[in-house]
Amino acid sequence: MTSAAxxxxxxxxxxxxxxxxxxNGFIKAVxxxxxxxxxxxxxxAQNYVNNDTYYPDDILDQPKFIEHVKRNVPTNRVGAPAxxxxxxAYLxxxxxxxxxxxxxPLAGGWAT
Known part of the structure; x- marks a missing residue:
């Protein structure tokens, strides 16, 4: 796992x-x-995945965060852990x- 950042x-x-x-360079070289x-x-390389490790309990329901995701992620949502x-599993x-x-990249188009 790495970041799309x-x-x-x-x-x-x-x-x-x-x-x-x-x-990321290390992954390519190795x-x-x-x-x-x-x-x-x-x-x-992920970003905006819905789980407790990345986000505090209620941030996913906050209007400011929801607007941020809609503005920045083409799929208009955070990713699902599944x-x-x-x-x-495929890899x-x-x-x-x-x-x-x-x-x-598994970031809803954010890194495109």
Missing amino acids: PLKGIANNAAYCAARGAQ GLELARSGIQVNAI ETAELA ASENCTHMVGQLI
Whole structure:
């Protein structure tokens, strides 16, 4: 898991974007290093996922937050944990055999 933040950039969050950007570069490099050994390294780059780790109890119901999401996320909503889980399951499955060092944005179009 990584963040979609360095794919787009966020004002006033340069350090966070830089740190996550370094992580993303690491994922790509390690993916290339391990590919010939049959090990695939990829990452889900997400943003705005509905779970208690990211958001306090009631923020998802706050009008200011809802407007922020509608203004910034083309799908007009936060992601569901099940969407992340399904993509992670695919990446870990035997069906995913030719993907290496990829950062897959799962951010409702936010990072596009």
